[in-house]
Amino acid sequence: MQRLAAIALSAVMLGAPVAAQESAADAIAIMVFDASGSMWNRLEEDLTRIEVARDVMEEYFHTRDTSVPLAVIAYGHRQRGACSDIEMIAPLAQHEGADLAAKLRALNPQGMTPLTDSMAMARDMIPPTAESADLILVTDGLENCGGDPCALAAELAAQGINIRAHVVGFGMTEAEINTLSCLPEQTGGRLILTNSGAELAEAMTAVSTPSPQPEVAEADPVEEVAEAGPAEEGAEADTPEVTISGPRSVRIGEDFQLQWSDTINERDIVAILPMGADEDELGTWARVGESRTETDLRAPADPGMYELRYILGQDRRTLATAPIEVITADAEISGPNAVRSGENFRVQWSEPINSRDLVAIVPMGADEGELGTWSRVGSSDTQTYLRAPSDPGMYELRYILDEGRGTLARASIEVTTPEAEISGPDSVRIGESFRVQWSEPINDRDIVAIVPMGAEEGELGTWSRVGSSDPEGDLRAPSDPGMYELRYILDEGRGTLARAAIEVTAVDIDVMGPDKIRAGDTLRASWSDRVNDRDIVAIVPLGADVGELGDWTRIGSSAMQNDFDAPEDTGMYELRYILDEGRITLGQHTFEVVDAMAALGDGVMLTVPETATPGASITVTWSGSTDGADQRIALARADQALFTWISAEPIEELTEITFTMPEEPGYYEIRFLDLNAQDVLSSARIEVR
Numbered sequence: 001m002q003r004l005a006a007i008a009l010s011a012v013m014l015g016a017p018v019a020a021q022e023s024a025a026d027a028i029a030i031m032v033f034d035a036s037g038s039m040w041n042r043l044e045e046d047l048t049r050i051e052v053a054r055d056v057m058e059e060y061f062h063t064r065d066t067s068v069p070l071a072v073i074a075y076g077h078r079q080r081g082a083c084s085d086i087e088m089i090a091p092l093a094q095h096e097g098a099d100l101a102a103k104l105r106a107l108n109p110q111g112m113t114p115l116t117d118s119m120a121m122a123r124d125m126i127p128p129t130a131e132s133a134d135l136i137l138v139t140d141g142l143e144n145c146g147g148d149p150c151a152l153a154a155e156l157a158a159q160g161i162n163i164r165a166h167v168v169g170f171g172m173t174e175a176e177i178n179t180l181s182c183l184p185e186q187t188g189g190r191l192i193l194t195n196s197g198a199e200l201a202e203a204m205t206a207v208s209t210p211s212p213q214p215e216v217a218e219a220d221p222v223e224e225v226a227e228a229g230p231a232e233e234g235a236e237a238d239t240p241e242v243t244i245s246g247p248r249s250v251r252i253g254e255d256f257q258l259q260w261s262d263t264i265n266e267r268d269i270v271a272i273l274p275m276g277a278d279e280d281e282l283g284t285w286a287r288v289g290e291s292r293t294e295t296d297l298r299a300p301a302d303p304g305m306y307e308l309r310y311i312l313g314q315d316r317r318t319l320a321t322a323p324i325e326v327i328t329a330d331a332e333i334s335g336p337n338a339v340r341s342g343e344n345f346r347v348q349w350s351e352p353i354n355s356r357d358l359v360a361i362v363p364m365g366a367d368e369g370e371l372g373t374w375s376r377v378g379s380s381d382t383q384t385y386l387r388a389p390s391d392p393g394m395y396e397l398r399y400i401l402d403e404g405r406g407t408l409a410r411a412s413i414e415v416t417t418p419e420a421e422i423s424g425p426d427s428v429r430i431g432e433s434f435r436v437q438w439s440e441p442i443n444d445r446d447i448v449a450i451v452p453m454g455a456e457e458g459e460l461g462t463w464s465r466v467g468s469s470d471p472e473g474d475l476r477a478p479s480d481p482g483m484y485e486l487r488y489i490l491d492e493g494r495g496t497l498a499r500a501a502i503e504v505t506a507v508d509i510d511v512m513g514p515d516k517i518r519a520g521d522t523l524r525a526s527w528s529d530r531v532n533d534r535d536i537v538a539i540v541p542l543g544a545d546v547g548e549l550g551d552w553t554r555i556g557s558s559a560m561q562n563d564f565d566a567p568e569d570t571g572m573y574e575l576r577y578i579l580d581e582g583r584i585t586l587g588q589h590t591f592e593v594v595d596a597m598a599a600l601g602d603g604v605m606l607t608v609p610e611t612a613t614p615g616a617s618i619t620v621t622w623s624g625s626t627d628g629a630d631q632r633i634a635l636a637r638a639d640q641a642l643f644t645w646i647s648a649e650p651i652e653e654l655t656e657i658t659f660t661m662p663e664e665p666g667y668y669e670i671r672f673l674d675l676n677a678q679d680v681l682s683s684a685r686i687e688v689r
Contacts, residue, residue, distance in 0.1 A: 003019055028070070029071075030092065030126070031071070034137075035077035036076030036113045036141060042170065050109050051103075052107050053138070056200045056201045060205075061100040064097075066096075067411045070093075071125055072104070072577050073087070073122055074107055076114075078111065081111065083146070083247075085111045085112065086114055089107075089176055095549065113141050113143060116151075118137075118617050123156060123159075126163070132162040133359075135189075136208075137166065138168045141176070142583065144494050150374065153182045157187055164188050167192070168192050170194050170200055171195060172616045176248050212670045240262075241319075242260055242264060242310050244322050245308070246308050247324065248324065251326070251328070252303055252403065253299055255296050257295070258272075258294065258295065258308050260320070263292075268573065269287060269288065270286055270288055271283045272299065275307050284297055284300065285311075298403055304327070308324055309321050312394035324582070332399070333348070334396050338415070340388065340442055341417060342388055342491060342493065350409075355377060356458060358398075358402060360372050368406060389492065391415070392415050420488040423486070426468060427505055428477040428581075429506075430481055431479055431582070438466060438473060438488050438498070441466040442490060443491055444468035445491040447487075450484050452478075452482065465491075478581065480582070481506045484503070485499045510527065517593060518596050522563050525561060532580055535577065535671055536583075537575065537577055546583070549578070566593055570595055572637070598685075599685075603681060604672050605623050606622050606672055606683070608620055618659055620656060630674070633670065634671075636668065636671060643673065648679075661688050668685070669684050670682070
């Protein structure tokens with residue numbers, strides 16, 4: 001604020017417009033992007049969260065106001081299980097949208113969610129010249145590296161510039177994102193829950209507007225200098241009359257209403273501060289504005305005698321005062337005597353002093369102001385749920401005044417070690433969905449997971465929430481064979497409560513199809529076995545990279561075959577059975593695509609003219625021998641089923657057959673059929689035109 005005022009004063013003295021002296025660099029933005037392993041979870045239209053986010057962010061980078069410098073931080077994209085995996089992928093600068101989009105698309109989600117440390121890095125990147133900063137956290141999950149985002153929020157709120165911390169939750173539940181509400185609450189940012197690409201795009205638009213700059217009144221240069229200089233000799237300044245009033249007493253930390261008789265200037269100030277405080281002190285204060293004569297202030301945290309003041313905004317003179325006593329507040333808090341680690345439990349308290357006050361569970365004897373796990377008391381209910389810490393021991397519940405963060409009431413509570421069990425099959429095939437059972441959940445946010453045997457604590461692998469109803473659910477086996485273990489993981493602290501060994505075995509799939517087919521013809525693919533309904537059968541060019549899909553379909557839960565349109569371009573191709581988990585190839589079949597008019601044969605070769613006029617007669621000959629008892633030469637439309645026709649003639653002892661072509665132009669086919677073997681031994685295309 002002081003820097004902006006100096007800019008304004010310089011502009012006045014130089015006779016230049018204020019706007020011409022300001023720089024776009026006064027406002028900056030820093031995005032913190034979640035690239036943790038959970039971003040591979042499915043979201044919409046069979047796409048993963050990371051796939052949807054990449055597309056949305058590319059559009060955002062191309063359409064945002066590039067005059068506002070932007071930095072991008074990502075976490076969880078380089079190393080599994082490492083809370084230190086945080087990287088600035090784009091420094092604070094005016095970037096091209098394509099460059100930022102390319103950097104984001106290169107991220108490979110696989111790790112943890114150190115969102116607090118990532119936001120702290122963003123805070124440390126704010127240059128000292130910035131007047132405002134928007135920190136934009138895009139996350140699909142909660143902190144799992146032990147950080148305290150709410151403590152960071154308090155630090156951000158205490159910074160000397162206008163910092164707004166926005167939270168854009170992607171694929172989260174309402175309860176999850178609400179645990180991060182302290183960030184926008186304490187900084188004036190926005191909390192937005194999104195569950196689709198369209199909602200994410202809308203949220204990014206909503207948070208991309210830079211923080212509003214403090215208003216600076218544009219005054220006439222002469223008037224500004226005259227007001228700033230000493231009064232002329234003999235001049236008398238009229239002192240406006242105004243009165244201020246409020247309650248005789250309020251409780252510490254309580255919001256109360258005060259009134260004043262008239263507004264001299266909308267930039268004037270009403271304040272509560274200690275009795276007899278110096279003229280230039282403000283205490284807790286608010287601008288009077290231009291349309292009101294009352295407002296709310298919050299009482300200080302220390303009891304004693306105070307006074308309300310109406311203060312001129314221009315020279316900070318006090319025009320009116322009124323005494324007010326701040327008295328000690330009483331509060332009570334209670335809860336169960338003991339809870340299990342990570343368990344949600346109910347806390348009750350007496351009537352709240354302020355809706356912004358806190359109830360928290362902290363280690364016994366923790367320093368004043370420490371919050372642990374906490375919740376706002378709100379303005380209506382006198383109870384809520386907190387989550388017990390992951391470490392067993394003695395703790396205390398505290399009612400904490402938001403103003404000054406002093407503890408008004410406390411009650412002891414013990415956190416005990418929980419017990420859990422988990423079980424599943426002894427072995428499963430790679431990529432296969434399988435059933436897992438567990439004992440009664442500690443918390444419905446707890447996790448069951450399959451991870452490599454001996455994986456570090458906190459690693460999740462493939463996982464699912466336990467929920468609050470059935471003590472069983474499905475997981476999907478990893479794509480790499482080997483020894484793994486099932487784990488019941490406490491959501492609070494991510495400690496493992498139970499584990500069971502499981503082997504993941506390899507799978508081979510046979511894929512069948514034609515060896516040669518015309519471009520655009522119907523190609524029937526079949527496979528010998530299925531692993532998962534979400535597995536894929538695809539047509540790709542021969543030698544395509546692993547994971548490339550080309551023309552593809554899910555195998556589903558019933559059919560063991562699927563019809564494709566053969567590629568339009570001739571060449572060598574592969575049919576592939578692709579495991580959805582990891583997108584690895586389990587089986588393949590190589591085939592050739594030939595020209596749409598090419599003749600195809602299996603021991604027999606037809607000779608047919610390439611074109612004919614409507615109604616013309618053509619002669620068909622053939623070479624090669626067969627042993628079929630019922631063989632025919634058939635004329636059919638090119639798109640007709642294989643064993644239907646317009647006309648057909650038995651071969652018997654013939655060496656050539658004459659057909660009259662249809663009057664309708666189009667593509668037709670001459671087929672050499674073995675009806676007993678239900679086989680097409682040869683075929684050739686002819687165009688009527």
